[in-house]
Amino acid sequence: MALKFLGIWPNTPDDGSPTIWLEEETGDLIIQSWKADEETLRQAQEVGSVPGHSTDVPEHETVIRLPANMLQFIPRPDSEVNGGNSGT
Secondary structure, eight states: OOEEEEETTTOOOOOOEEEEEEEEEOOOOEEEOEOOHHHHHHHHHHHHHSSSSSOOTTTHHHHHHEGGGGGGGGGOOHHHHHTTTOOO
């Protein structure tokens, strides 16, 4: 697995800051960030995702809160950057 560093929380202190890497072979994002608080987790479970899918978070997963200023580091396909479908 080859990771490529994409970005870290601007003006970060020495440790514990949100960071994003790209797993180059699969395109997966590896994200270090703050765990979502109990209220956020409760709201996510209330909203759910697709009908019939459990809202429980399995032991091998977690819910994180990705700060909005970290979105700049998430790679997008060229079609989205250059006038692709933005969903609007």
